[in-house]
Amino acid sequence: MTRILDLAGGSRRLVGFALLTTLVLSLFAVFAPVARADGEAIGTRLLYNEPESGERLPVAGVSFTVQDLSGATIAEGVTDAEGVVELPIPGSGRYGLTIDPETLPPGVFLADPERTSVVVDVLPGKTGRAIFQLVNENEAAVSGIARTITFRQVAQLTVEGLKFGVFLAMAAIGLSLIFGTTGLVNFAHGEMIGWGMLWAYFFNFYGFAGVFGFMKDWPPPFGSGVNLIFAAILATGMGLLFGWAFDKYVFAPMRAKGVSLISAMIVTIGLSILIRYVFLFVFGGVPRFFKDYTAQSGIQIGVIDITPKDLVTAGISVAILIFVGLFLGRTRIGKAMRAVADDRDLAESSGIDVAKVIRFVWVAGSGLAALGGVFIGLSEQVSWNIGFRILLLIFAAVVLGGLGTAYGALIGALVVGIGIQVSTLWIPPELKNLGALILLIVALMIRPQGIMGRAERVG
Amino acid sequence: MHFVFGVFDWLFILQQSLNEAFDVNAIVFALAAIGLNVHFGYAGLLNFGQVGFVAMGAYGMGLAITLWSLNPFLAILVGVLFAVVFALLLGLPTLRLRADYLAIVTIAAAEIIRLVARSTAMRGITRGAEGLNEFIGPFRDLSPFNPSHDYGFGPFVWRGNQFFAIVVGWILILIFLLLVWQLMRSPWGRVVKAIREDEDAARALGKSAYWYKMQALILGGVIGGFAGMVLAIGNATVQPDFFVAPLTFFFWLVLILGGVGRVWSPVVGSVIFWSLITFVQNLGRQLVDNGYVPTSIMDTSQVDQIRFWIVGIALALLMVYRPQGIFGSREEMALDAH
Numbered sequence: 001m002t003r004i005l006d007l008a009g010g011s012r013r014l015v016g017f018a019l020l021t022t023l024v025l026s027l028f029a030v031f032a033p034v035a036r037a038d039g040e041a042i043g044t045r046l047l048y049n050e051p052e053s054g055e056r057l058p059v060a061g062v063s064f065t066v067q068d069l070s071g072a073t074i075a076e077g078v079t080d081a082e083g084v085v086e087l088p089i090p091g092s093g094r095y096g097l098t099i100d101p102e103t104l105p106p107g108v109f110l111a112d113p114e115r116t117s118v119v120v121d122v123l124p125g126k127t128g129r130a131i132f133q134l135v136n137e138n139e140a141a142v143s144g145i146a147r148t149i150t151f152r153q154v155a156q157l158t159v160e161g162l163k164f165g166v167f168l169a170m171a172a173i174g175l176s177l178i179f180g181t182t183g184l185v186n187f188a189h190g191e192m193i194g195w196g197m198l199w200a201y202f203f204n205f206y207g208f209a210g211v212f213g214f215m216k217d218w219p220p221p222f223g224s225g226v227n228l229i230f231a232a233i234l235a236t237g238m239g240l241l242f243g244w245a246f247d248k249y250v251f252a253p254m255r256a257k258g259v260s261l262i263s264a265m266i267v268t269i270g271l272s273i274l275i276r277y278v279f280l281f282v283f284g285g286v287p288r289f290f291k292d293y294t295a296q297s298g299i300q301i302g303v304i305d306i307t308p309k310d311l312v313t314a315g316i317s318v319a320i321l322i323f324v325g326l327f328l329g330r331t332r333i334g335k336a337m338r339a340v341a342d343d344r345d346l347a348e349s350s351g352i353d354v355a356k357v358i359r360f361v362w363v364a365g366s367g368l369a370a371l372g373g374v375f376i377g378l379s380e381q382v383s384w385n386i387g388f389r390i391l392l393l394i395f396a397a398v399v400l401g402g403l404g405t406a407y408g409a410l411i412g413a414l415v416v417g418i419g420i421q422v423s424t425l426w427i428p429p430e431l432k433n434l435g436a437l438i439l440l441i442v443a444l445m446i447r448p449q450g451i452m453g454r455a456e457r458v459g
Numbered sequence: 460m461h462f463v464f465g466v467f468d469w470l471f472i473l474q475q476s477l478n479e480a481f482d483v484n485a486i487v488f489a490l491a492a493i494g495l496n497v498h499f500g501y502a503g504l505l506n507f508g509q510v511g512f513v514a515m516g517a518y519g520m521g522l523a524i525t526l527w528s529l530n531p532f533l534a535i536l537v538g539v540l541f542a543v544v545f546a547l548l549l550g551l552p553t554l555r556l557r558a559d560y561l562a563i564v565t566i567a568a569a570e571i572i573r574l575v576a577r578s579t580a581m582r583g584i585t586r587g588a589e590g591l592n593e594f595i596g597p598f599r600d601l602s603p604f605n606p607s608h609d610y611g612f613g614p615f616v617w618r619g620n621q622f623f624a625i626v627v628g629w630i631l632i633l634i635f636l637l638l639v640w641q642l643m644r645s646p647w648g649r650v651v652k653a654i655r656e657d658e659d660a661a662r663a664l665g666k667s668a669y670w671y672k673m674q675a676l677i678l679g680g681v682i683g684g685f686a687g688m689v690l691a692i693g694n695a696t697v698q699p700d701f702f703v704a705p706l707t708f709f710f711w712l713v714l715i716l717g718g719v720g721r722v723w724s725p726v727v728g729s730v731i732f733w734s735l736i737t738f739v740q741n742l743g744r745q746l747v748d749n750g751y752v753p754t755s756i757m758d759t760s761q762v763d764q765i766r767f768w769i770v771g772i773a774l775a776l777l778m779v780y781r782p783q784g785i786f787g788s789r790e791e792m793a794l795d796a797h
Contacts, residue, residue, distance in 0.1 A: 051579070138579035185559045254779060262505065262558065263778045266711065269507075270778065273705050274771025277764050281757075388704065392570055395563045431578050437567045444560060445552040 041127040042066055042097050042120055043086035046079050048108050048134040051430060058083025059134060063103040067096040067117075078103075092124040099132055107137045138428040149425050152303045157421040159304050163379065165417020166317040170372030171390065172397040172409040173324060174365025180341030180404035181354075181361045183261050184251070188272035189369060189394060190387030192242060194279055196370025197377040197386060199238040201283075203231035204291045228292040232374045239370020240363050247362035252355065272387065279384040287383035294378075313375040320368070321410060328406055337361055341404055393420070393433060396440035402450025411451055415439075472741040474614040480734035481615060483693030486628030487513070487686045488732065492713040492725030493635050494682035500720035501643055502675035503655030505562040508549070509683050509710050511569030514702040515541040516684025517691040518576060521591035526584065531597045535688060542684030545572075546677040554672045570704055577699035590698035591691075598692050599623075624693035631689065632726060635682050640722045642678075651675050705767065712774050718784035727786065736766050 046059040059079060066075040066087050074095075075087040089095055098117040101110055110116065111133035122128035175189045205225040226234070250271070254264055298305040328334040339347040340357045348354045376386065393416055401412025416436045423435040443450070479485060491509050498504040519541030523534035549568055553561040576585045585591065604610060604619035611617055617625060642648050654661040654668045662668050691697045713732050717724025743762040746752045777784065 049579075136579070185562065257779070259779055263782055265505075265559065265562065266715075266778045267775045269708055269711075270771045270774030270776075272771070273708060274768055274775070277767035277771065281761055281764055392567050395567060399560070399563060428578065428580055431574060431580065434571055434574055437571050440567055441548075441552055441564055444556065444564060448552075448556050448560065 040089050040092050040122050040125065041086045042075075042089055042095050042122055042130065043084065043127055044097060044118075044130045044132055046083040046085075046132060046134060049136050049139065051107070051136045051138050059105065059108055061103065061105070063100040065098045065100070067098060069094060071096075086127060089122060092122050092126075094119060094121050095128065096120075097128075097130040104134070109135050109137070111135045111139075138430045153425065154422065155303050156305060157424065158418055159306060161418030161421030162414065163306075163310055163314045163417070164376075164421060165414035166314055166321060167372045167375045167379070168390070168393060168397055168417050169321055169410045169413035170317055170375075171369040172394045172401075172413045173321070173406050174361075174368045175394055176398045176401070176404055176409035177337065177341065177361045177406055178365050179398070180406075181337060181344070181358050182251070182255075184264050184268070185403075187265065187268040187391065188246075188275065188387075189365075190389075190391030191272050191275040191279075192239060192366045192369035192387075193373035193376065193390050194276065194384065194387035195242050195366075196235045196239045196373035197382050198279060198283055198384070199370070200228065200231045200235035200374040200377060201288065201290060201382045203234045204228050225291055228290050228374075228378070231290075232371065235374050236367050236371045239373075240367040242370070243362040243364070243366025244359070246366065247359050251362070252359070272391075276385060276387055279387075283382075283384045285384060287381040289381055290378055310379055313378060317372070317375060320371070324368070324406070325410075333357065333360060338406075389433070392440075393436050396436040396443075398450075399440055400443045400450055405450070408450050415451075468745065472738060472745070475741050476734040476738040477614040478616075479737040480730045481625065481629075482617070482733070483621070483624055483628060483689065485729045485733040486625065486632060487690045487693070488710060488713050489632055489726045489729035490628070490635065490686035490689060491683050491710040492717070492729060493632070493639060494679035494686065495710050495714050496720065496722075496725050497639060497675055497679035497682065500714065500724075501639075501648065501655065502651045502672055502679075503558070504554075504672060504676055504679075505558045506565050506676070506679065507562045507707055508565030508567070508569030508704075509679075510702045510704065510706040511565065511572045512542050512545060512680040512683030513687035513690065513706075514569070514572050514576065514699075515545045515680075516687030517697045517702075518572075518585065518591070518687075519684065520688045521594045521691055521697045522584065524594035524597060525586075525591055531601060534594075534597075538684050538688050539681050542680045542687075543677055546673070546680035550673045550676045554669055554676070566704060566707070569702070569707065573699050573702045573704075576702075585699070588699060590696055592696050594697075595692065595695040620695075621693065624689060627692065628689040631685055635685070636722055636726065643722070647671075647674075705770070708774060709770055712770050712777070715774070715777050715782070715784050718786040719782075721786060724784060724786060728784070731785070736769065739765060739769065 044064070046062055047056045048059055049055070050057045058081065060081050060083060062079045062085075064077055064079070064085050064087065065073045066089060068074050068089075075089065077085050077087045079085045087097075096117050096119050099110070101113065101116055104110070115132075118130035118132065120128035120130050171189065171193050174192070175186055178184060178186050178189075203226055207225050225231070250267070251264065254267065259267075293309045296307040296309055298307045299311075328338060336347070336352045336357050337360070339350075339352055340354055344354060347357075373386065376390070394413075397412035397416045398409050399412070400415060401408025401410065416439070419439060420432045420436050424432050427435065491513055494512065495506060495509050498506040498509075516538040518538075520534045520538035523529045523537035524531070527537075529537065545568070549561070549565055553564045575581055577588045579587055581587065599606070599620060602620060602623035604623050606619040608619050609616050610619060610622040643652070650661065650666050651671055651674075653664075654666065654671055658668045661671075687697075690701075709732075713728035714725055715728070716731060717726070717728030740762060743752075743757075743765055744759060747754065747757055747759050747762055
């Protein structure tokens with residue numbers, strides 16, 4: 001644990017999207033000629049509310065120009081790391097300070113997009129101050145700044161939703177199958193996603209040396225980080241192992257002991273809290289990127305802009321989901337899984353080794369979730385609490401599709417994925433997961449057995 | 460006064476632990492767990508979103524003052540109303556379904572409340588992530604205690620305003636304990652427990668299981684709402700990010716620790732929980748501060764995470780090895796309730 005922490009501490013990875021932008025932009029500001037005037041000057045300070053923390057942060061690297069009464073530009077400059085720009089002017093009088101909205105970092109907008117220039121009267125020997133009010137993306141969405149819905153946007157968001165939906169489906173199928181075969185709602189399923197994601201990060205940066213310290217000076221696959229592709233495979237392996245251990249050492253003994261399903265459910269909650277906060281302890285609270293394939297520019301397919309990594313991971317996910325579907329439909333163990341989910345006693349009496357099937361479902365479900373976690377980490381960021389955030393979306397997907405059905409989980413996940421992305425056309429992005437949770441409650445009111453579930457008494 | 464033995468200021472740790480055991484947090488947890496006891500202990504409802512009721516009570520009361528400038532007593536009524544509405548919203552779709560559906564919906568609904576309350580869209584009403592801060596005045600005016608005086612004895616010393624919240628909180632706990640005790644002895648309580656044991660049998664006797672469960676959900680939710688109000692008055696603020704989902708399972712642990720389905724258990728559980736957590740945390744902090752644990756392993760901010768580990772492990776172990784808690788009896792356990 002110490003080792004992970006030390007290595008992670010030494011990593012030069014940048015922290016968080018917002019911070020990254022600010023840092024890059026502040027570099028600009030360092031090299032840009034920032035003039036501090038002795039005599040008269042005109043200036044402003046740019047601040048905005050960081051959407052996650054609500055803190056007021058300076059906005060650096062934004063270009064300003066000063067105009068005199070004739071409209072000619074007499075000075076120009078860029079805000080520094082403090083968000084401050086001060087430009088010298090030849091003397092007192094009336095000037096215009098103009099912001100270049102194009103230079104605002106992504107996610108920061110002018111509260112009034114029309115108001116790019118402010119007229120300031122500067123007194124002799126003083127610095128005239130102008131105020132430019134900025135809003136973040138959530139505030140912008142609320143006030144409806146610059147929102148016209150285009151076909152391109154809808155198509156783009158649908159594709160992004162599909163992509164997220166297939167990642168979600170990988171995790172949801174496991175949850176649904178575990179419920180189907182054991183009757184247990186696994187509240188620790190989200191942590192299986194986090195488990196895969198964090199192991200991939202870990203192998204990506206440190207290779208095996210993180211586990212076996214003596215390998216530190218060995219050649220790359222052991223001593224230092226491996227390419228994310230191998231890291232993903234290793235992480236999936238860790239995921240399979242996790243599912244196996246979870247069933248062998250926690251749930252199989254509990255089934256043997258006759259612990260009730262509701263007790264078992266509370267046990268999964270306890271374990272999920274424990275595991276999640278161990279993640280926080282080991283990984284830290286700041287989200288990070290993988291080493292490879294993070295900064296990719298999108299490629300244009302029709303009207304859609306998609307990065308190669310998203311295309312590849314979504315493709316792999318679809319292939320895996322098709323494979324899972326065929327597996328459940330065609331193979332002996334797949335059929336046995338469905339038989340146990342259908343009627344456990346009947347399955348057992350027709351000679352199916354139920355314990356073996358359940359073990360298999362745990363292993364496969366956990367492996368799928370781990371790989372889904374790697375993909376989600378690649379398309380967003382690696383974070384310690386992804387498990388809980390995703391868990392509620394998985395629940396929404398699984399309940400929507402019909403608890404206990406694998407195909408239902410797939411359909412539910414796609415609906416939830418597309419739903420939350422497309423809903424950002426109308427609601428602020430910070431509330432996008434809300435739609436899925438409300439959908440979950442509404443779905444239970446209208447069709448509690450889910451889209452694919454059979455109409456039977458579930459109460 | 461310090462009693463330093465080795466590197467530890469034991470007296471300080473002990474004082475803190477005893478103080479926390481009866482402070483606002485312990486009261487809030489006890490009230491929330493009393494509500495949970497009504498839900499799970501008596502009615503067999505798997506409420507995994509009790510923190511949502513707590514949030515509803517706190518926001519309801521706070522908003523009644525910041526938004527509508529009602530008087531404090533009406534504000535409390537609004538807090539109760541918020542909790543009732545939340546219970547109806549949760550109960551209507553789920554109480555006819557299997558127990559685990561209620562669990563999923565409640566945990567989701569509690570998270571919805573937190574996300575909405577902290578959202579930028581609601582900033583005009585809930586003040587977003589900042590939370591509500593300007594509602595405490597009317598309540599402080601009701602306090603008979605001098606805000607600049609200390610009240611209490613030994614380790615149990617609090618400033619006037621804090622003391623006011625604590626006195627009100629413990630009176631509320633007494634009231635609700637009495638209420639739950641009486642209710643569960645009444646015919647109503649017997650029906651609720653019968654539904655927990657065997658819903659079909661209760662239905663066969665002509666009792667509307669749905670309606671009884673709904674009443675239990677509302678009652679427990681309102682008690683949870685009062686937990687939120689005590690929290691708001693004690694801390695003089697309502698912060699959305701206080702109401703995170705794991706908090707519900709702290710309440711669960713408190714309930715299970717004391718023994719599910721016993722009138723007193725939530726209070727006992729809460730007092731034990733808070734003295735224990737404070738003890739471990741202060742010990743951990745002193746270990747780190749004095750260099751006994753190198754900061755490369757753990758720093759002071761990470762010591763505060765220990766409580767989540769303890770809660771997680773304790774919840775899992777208790778459920779497997781001692782589901783009736785410290786004082787509970789196995790007969791009152793109905794973990795397979797539908």
